[in-house]
Amino acid sequence: MPISSAKLLRWALRVIASVSGLGLLMGLPGCGQVGYYAQSINGHFTMLHEAQPVADLLADSSIDPRLRARLVEAEQIRSYAVTALGEPDNGSYRSYADIKRPFVVYNVFAAPTLSLKLHESCLLVVGCVEYRGYYSRDSAEAYAAELHRDGWETFVAGIPAYSTLGYFDDPLLNTFIYLPRAEVARMIFHELAHQILFVRGDTAFNESFAVTVETVGVRRWLAAHPDAAIEYERYDAHRRQFRKLVDGYRQRLELLYGSSEPDAEKAAKKDVLFISMRADYEALKASWGGYKGFDLWFATDLNNAKIGSFATYNQWVPAFMALLAQENDDLPKFYAAVKAMSKRPETERNASLAALDRTPAASAARTLMDTPMQAVR
Structure with a gap:
């Protein structure tokens, strides 16, 4: 037509x-x-x-x-x-x-x-x-x-x-x-979460919310589809280990860039950190029995844009997980609470999320994010 x-x-x-x-x-x-x-x-x-x-x-x-x-x-x-x-x-x-x-x-x-x-x-x-x-x-x-x-x-x-x-x-x-199958579910849950809520100009808020929904959604979906858990566990385990590796170096780089050292010293130490990161990845990969799923990520230069892009999607996930726990794991109530938070100025939103991020529930969420999907029922 x-x-x-x-x-x-x-x-x-x-x-x-x-x-x-x-x-x-x-x-x-x-x-x-x-x-x-x-x-x-x-x-x-x-x-x-x-x-x-x-x-x-x-x-x-x-x-x-x-x-x-x-x-x-x-x-x-x-x-x-x-x-x-x-x-x-x-x-x-x-x-x-x-x-x-x-x-x-x-x-x-x-x-x-x-x-x-x-x-x-x-x-x-x-x-x-x-x-x-x-x-x-x-x-x-x-x-x-x-x-x-x-x-x-x-x-x-x-x-x-x-x-x-x-x-x-x-x-x-x-x-x-x-x-x-669980990865397809993860992507669908993530993208639909953006239709629930999208805050203009706040990438970290939007992506962390969607990652929270996808994480909870996949865990619940796997509990109802245990046959899919076995095939997904290896796939997801590698990603979790990779995420932990990158996040560890992200924290080290943030400390370095925030220090009072001269820029020349920062640049030299940055290069050393990236060399160390490659070595740690090779050691991690050796434990994977031939899996090379992240080789492409390491094939080009490691730089701040790569590390920064990784942090964008995960910054507030533990805080959102803590908020979900406060709502007794009730997703509709969680969505309502996040929508209410989204209407506040960005500085207030970030302060609330930072406070949530310091709670025991957020600490538990960080541990959960490193836990194999198959292990959670």
């Missing part, structure tokens, strides 16, 4: 306004502004054009049996998100698109040479976020090179899924549909 120009305009404005990291960058010169607008609109609508309803695909006897099985499982996961986790019941993740590439978007992170504070891009509606996203890896690399020439350390991260915050019906994608 032809799309009216008015409807197309509304859709275009929604893309600009809603896609995390993909909105129109304010303050760019005219041609750059138009170029970024164009790639955002074209990339998102191309993906939507490829999407087909899951029900239609399952009715097609010719589809690949492996894809059929995954779509059936994804439908069950999607229903679980609504009935057990109280997440939105809408058209998101009820269609599927094969976009013929390994990642849907590529996020560019940047940080100074002696700080983990990420460079911010200020976008329409979503506010200032600590990354900038592209549908094309070449475009992302070009922007990263531009920032690098200006003295920033950069990292381009492939992203398998993102949320349009409920403005569109986000599809299932080939970029994650064939991952372990």
Whole structure:
């Protein structure tokens, strides 16, 4: 059916306004502004054009049996998100698109040479976020090179899924549909959490909330699907160990950058820390029996943008876990409490989260995050 120009305009404005990291960058010169607008609109609508309803695909006897099985499982996961986790019941993740590439978007992170504070891009509606996203890896690399020439350390991260915050019906994608079942569940739970709550300009708050929901959701889903726990445990164990390694070095770098040492000494010690981090990763990998899932992350330069991007997603997770514990693990009450917190000024939100982060419940949450999924029932 032809799309009216008015409807197309509304859709275009929604893309600009809603896609995390993909909105129109304010303050760019005219041609750059138009170029970024164009790639955002074209990339998102191309993906939507490829999407087909899951029900239609399952009715097609010719589809690949492996894809059929995954779509059936994804439908069950999607229903679980609504009935057990109280997440939105809408058209998101009820269609599927094969976009013929390994990642849907590529996020560019940047940080100074002696700080983990990420460079911010200020976008329409979503506010200032600590990354900038592209549908094309070449475009992302070009922007990263531009920032690098200006003295920033950069990292381009492939992203398998993102949320349009409920403005569109986000599809299932080939970029994650064939991952372990619990990993598919994790991504769906995470992206739907962004539809529950999104605070303009506060990346750490938004991502930590979504990570909290995904973590609780996956643990509960695995308890109801013990057959999936065995396949997921090894996959998740490696990630937890990797996360612990990176977070340990993040803390050491923050102490170094916050010290009174001369910049030259900081730079030299930073290099030593990164050498040590690589050695620790090799030792960790040796215990994994050949698993090399994080080799690509270490294949390019270690830098502050890489470490900083990691912290963005996990900063307030223990604090949110503590808040959930205060609400007796009742997710709807937890959502209401987080929404109430989100209406307060950022300084007050951060103060409340910092206080929660010092509680025994937050300490227990940190321990839980290092506990194998299979071990929790």
